[in-house]
Every structure is written in structure tokens, then in C-alpha cells.
Amino acid sequence: MNLDPDALSVGDELPTFRVDDLDRTQIVRYLGASGDFNPLHHDDEFSRAAGQDGVIVPGMLVAGFASAAVTDWVPIDVVDRFRTRFVGTVRPGDSLRVSGTVAEVETDRTGNTMTAEISITVDTADGATVLEGDATISP
Amino acid sequence: MPEKSMAELESLVGERRQTVTDLTVEAGKVAEFARAIESQNEMFYDGEAAREAGYDDVPAPLTFTRVAYFPRYRVGDDGSSFGFNLGFDPERTVHGEQEYEYSRPVTVGDTLDGTTELVDVYQKPGTDGTLTFAVLETTYTDADGEVVVIERRTRIEREAADSQ
Numbered sequence A: 001m002n003l004d005p006d007a008l009s010v011g012d013e014l015p016t017f018r019v020d021d022l023d024r025t026q027i028v029r030y031l032g033a034s035g036d037f038n039p040l041h042h043d044d045e046f047s048r049a050a051g052q053d054g055v056i057v058p059g060m061l062v063a064g065f066a067s068a069a070v071t072d073w074v075p076i077d078v079v080d081r082f083r084t085r086f087v088g089t090v091r092p093g094d095s096l097r098v099s100g101t102v103a104e105v106e107t108d109r110t111g112n113t114m115t116a117e118i119s120i121t122v123d124t125a126d127g128a129t130v131l132e133g134d135a136t137i138s139p
Numbered sequence B: 001m002p003e004k005s006m007a008e009l010e011s012l013v014g015e016r017r018q019t020v021t022d023l024t025v026e027a028g029k030v031a032e033f034a035r036a037i038e039s040q041n042e043m044f045y046d047g048e049a050a051r052e053a054g055y056d057d058v059p060a061p062l063t064f065t066r067v068a069y070f071p072r073y074r075v076g077d078d079g080s081s082f083g084f085n086l087g088f089d090p091e092r093t094v095h096g097e098q099e100y101e102y103s104r105p106v107t108v109g110d111t112l113d114g115t116t117e118l119v120d121v122y123q124k125p126g127t128d129g130t131l132t133f134a135v136l137e138t139t140y141t142d143a144d145g146e147v148v149v150i151e152r153r154t155r156i157e158r159e160a161a162d163s164q
Helices: A022-035 A042-050 A059-071 B006-012 B028-035 B047-052 B064-067
Strands: A015-019 A077-087 A096-108 A113-124 A130-136 B016-024 B094-103 B111-126 B129-141 B145-156
Touching: A015 A059, A015 A113, A022 A059, A022 B028, A022 B111, A059 A096, A059 B094, A059 B129, A077 B047, A096 A130, A113 B006, B006 B094, B006 B111, B016 B064, B016 B129, B028 B064, B028 B111, B064 B111, B111 B145
Parallel strands: none
Antiparallel strands: A015 A096, A077 A130, A077 B094, A096 A113, A113 A130, B016 B111, B094 B145, B111 B129, B129 B145
16 A cells, blocks of 8 residues: 555555564674664673673664664655654564554645654564654655 | 762753864775665765766765774763763663755765753653653764764653662
């Protein structure tokens, strides 16, 4: 189903964005691309000493997936604002689902979208919510 | 508690420092970053497609300014405090929230400078002790001095177990 950004209604769902079985190579690819060399994300021993079971995925990679879900759907230049709150830990092997729902819409007289607020959630396959966020778009 | 008292942290609120210098947005880096976040948007990978769609050049993904952490682009210390030594213990500190406001997309060819302001510090009770919050706002400007994107990062430090 193709959701038209110019004709949004409250409750419309964004196309689902999935990442299945997030593996170490994908994590390392992001660490190198973004410059995050915090050992929490690549060194199991360090992470265990810090109280984790092993490496944890940086919140900003999960935010990156959430942002990709938005900009795979709308042109990047219609995004005015993007916010993410990190509420759960993601680990190697997790599968993630990014879902977005239109929470508010302002339309012009002909019903075209002027601005919209999108509520975004990232959940693991087990149903744990790891990220909550929102985006404001002006198509 | 962080090494600094709340009074010391509060005295830093409102201070603005230059933290990013000459962050040059490059097509190869943008493509690498877009691939890492699994984006299928061809704009991030194809300059011709981007220009045909009306962009000056390849636009960068929404969270791309994260690459400002690379030492090449940093001013002063390259720690995660981004210009402010908050005294937070890295082992008890997490990234709580991140927000961006865009004037226009960050675009290949941009050279960005960034200044960071500590806009707020506050404490809240948490399940394992007091949580200390610090909100750092970084404003990125281009070579014309125009604001491109404002980034707001909230870091949260959990109180040490032995200080309770």
C-alpha cells in the first residue's frame, strides 16, 4: 500500500521498515560510518564489565533505522523535525520493526497535507519497545 | 551525582562554545552512512538522481551529523561531552534523547561549523537513584553562515550505587 504524503489522515500507517537478525557486521558498519568507537558497542568484555551481557547496539543506529523508515517514504526535504527517545536496549541478533502512525494533520482547503506529525515506534520481534519518536513533515 | 555539583552544572547553562569545524559533507561518506542505516532511498547514493529531483547535490540522511564526532571535525577535546566537561561517568551515562530541526537537508558539498550550548541541566528520581540530565544543543551553519540544522542531545547519568 502506497501512502500518499499529500493526502494524509490521522491514523494512516507508514510502510513498515524491518531489520531482521541485526548482526555484528551491520553494527560494525554503522560504528565505522558514524565514528562511534565506544567499546560498549564492539567489545563484549568491556560491556560486561559495565554491567551488560555483551555489546549493546548504539541508540543512534536504531534512530538511523527510524529515520530511514521516514525518508524511504517521503522526500528528505519535507522533514522539518525528527526526534527519538531511547527507551530499551538493543542487542546483536535482535529483529526490529519501525512503525509510524500519522498523529496530526493540517490540510489546506482542498484537503492536501500542509504539515503532519508522525508518531514513530521501534519494537523488537519480542514486542519490547526500544525507541519512541516523532517527525514533523511539510510535503 | 556527576563529578560536578548541580550548582556547577547550572552555572554552565547558557554557555555556547564552538565544537565542530569544517565538517565537509562528502558523497562517499553519505553513501556509507545511508547503507549502514539500511536506507533504500536512491537520493543518498546517486548525485544525478538527486539533482534531477531538485536537490543541489546528494542530501544526507537525517542523523548524518553524528559524523561530527570524528576528530577531524572537532574543536578542542573530542570527548562525548561536545565541548562541555560535565563530569558524567561514561559507565553510568546513556543517551536519552536526540532531536533535529532542519532548515534544509544537509547536502554533499556543505562545509558545516557547529556551536554547542548547554541549554538545560536537571535531576529526577530514578528507580536506581537520582538521574542527572544534560541537554546540549548544537547549531550547524554552512559557509554562508546560514543555520542548516539544530541538534539537541540529552545525556542521562545514573547516580553511583555507592553514593546512595
